[in-house]
Amino acid sequence: MTEDQAQDWLQAHGWWAGDAGERLRRFVALVLEEADRQNLISANSRAQIWARHIVDSAQLMTLAQESDGEGERWVDLGTGAGFPGLVVACLRTGPMSLVEMRPLRVAFLERVVRELALDHVEVLASKVERTAFAAPAGIISARAYAPLDRLLQTAHHLADRKTLWLLPKGRNGEKELAIARQRWQAVFHVEQSLTDAESAIVIARDVTPRIAPKRASKPMNPRKNRRAT
Numbered sequence: 001m002t003e004d005q006a007q008d009w010l011q012a013h014g015w016w017a018g019d020a021g022e023r024l025r026r027f028v029a030l031v032l033e034e035a036d037r038q039n040l041i042s043a044n045s046r047a048q049i050w051a052r053h054i055v056d057s058a059q060l061m062t063l064a065q066e067s068d069g070e071g072e073r074w075v076d077l078g079t080g081a082g083f084p085g086l087v088v089a090c091l092r093t094g095p096m097s098l099v100e101m102r103p104l105r106v107a108f109l110e111r112v113v114r115e116l117a118l119d120h121v122e123v124l125a126s127k128v129e130r131t132a133f134a135a136p137a138g139i140i141s142a143r144a145y146a147p148l149d150r151l152l153q154t155a156h157h158l159a160d161r162k163t164l165w166l167l168p169k170g171r172n173g174e175k176e177l178a179i180a181r182q183r184w185q186a187v188f189h190v191e192q193s194l195t196d197a198e199s200a201i202v203i204a205r206d207v208t209p210r211i212a213p214k215r216a217s218k219p220m221n222p223r224k225n226r227r228a229t
Contacts, residue, residue, distance in 0.1 A: 001195045006050040009194070015058060015091055023090040023116050024054060030112055031081055038104050040081035056195045057084030057143070060166045061091050063191065063203060064139055072138025073097060077128050077155055078145030080105055084168070085141065086112055089121045094138075096121045099131050128154045136160035143168045148176035152184050152207060165204040168193065173200045185210050 001009070010016040015024065028049055034040055045052045064074075072094055076085030079098040086109065089096045098121065100106050106125045113121045124131055128145075137158050142151055148167065159165070165186075169176060177188060186207040193199035 001051040001055065003048060003050050006055040006195075009055055010050075010058065013058075013062070020091050023118075024087070026116055027082065027086060027090060027112060028054065030108075030115065034081075034108050034111075038108070040105075040108070051195050053081075053083050054087055056168065056193065056199075057087035058091060059194050060084050060141055060168070060201070061088060063166055063201065064164060071095075073133065073135070074139040074141065075099065075133070075137040075155075075158055077140065077142035077151070079109060079123075080144070082109060082112060084143050085109075086118075086121075088141070089113075089118050090116070093120055097133070097137075098123045099126060099128055101125060101127050128158075131158065133158060137163055139164045139166060141166045141168075148173075148180040148202060149183055152180060156207065156209070159207060161206045161208065163205070163207070165202070165207060167202040167204070169200055169202055170196075171198045173202060177202055183210055184208070 007016060010021065010024070015021060031040055031049065031053075032046060035046065041049065041053060073096070074088060074092070074094060075097045076088070077099050079085040079100045085096060085098045098109055100109060100123065103125070106123060109123045112118070113123060140155060140159055140163055142155070145151055146154065148169070151167065173190070177190065181188070184207055186204045189203040191201045191203060193201060
């Protein structure tokens with residue numbers, strides 16, 4: 001996807017003009033400015049930021065819209081430079097929680113939230129394992145946070161069986177899914193990414209850990225059962 005195609009895609013979804021487009025453009029400017037101070041995005045992706053980062057994140061909205069109630073909490077894990085969490089936050093008004101533990105990234109996320117007046121967004125400076133909410137998340141997303149099996153393991157306490165998981169993955173996505181299926185039972189579905197032919201989005205619902213099989217009891221030691229003679 002080219003930069004022109006990315007902007008056309010946003011236009012077609014009503015996210016290029018108006019308040020949403022203005023927020024996205026200001027966010028892009030802040031990312032590029034901050035990238036001079038810390039390694040938010042690679043140097044190669046700066047010239048393709050709309051396709052590789054903005055649309056790559058915004059496409060999750062099209063996968064969530066059928067089930068996304070604006071009152072449901074969307075939790076983004078390992079938000080980093082704001083992808084996909086802050087992009088989504090520019091496009092929806094429902095509560096958004098960004099979980100990030102690196103101090104410089106946290107400071108940047110807080111600055112963007114403040115400057116874009118994203119009052120519905122909270123930034124949590126925490127490890128995912130130590131994060132907790134009063135109610136399960138409606139949607140959980142994560143981009144380049146962890147392999148799928150570890151991601152589910154560290155974040156499962158934030159979800160219930162109704163939670164929708166939207167998890168962009170690169171070329172190893174199918175391999176990660178095969179590993180995860182060994183430990184997790186769920187309704188898994190894979191969608192091709194709009195922005196990269198080698199990437200996909202793993203979609204999951206009804207995620208529960210598989211019950212570990214019971215260990216076979218050890219055979220009795222016959223010596224211990226012999227009667228003394």
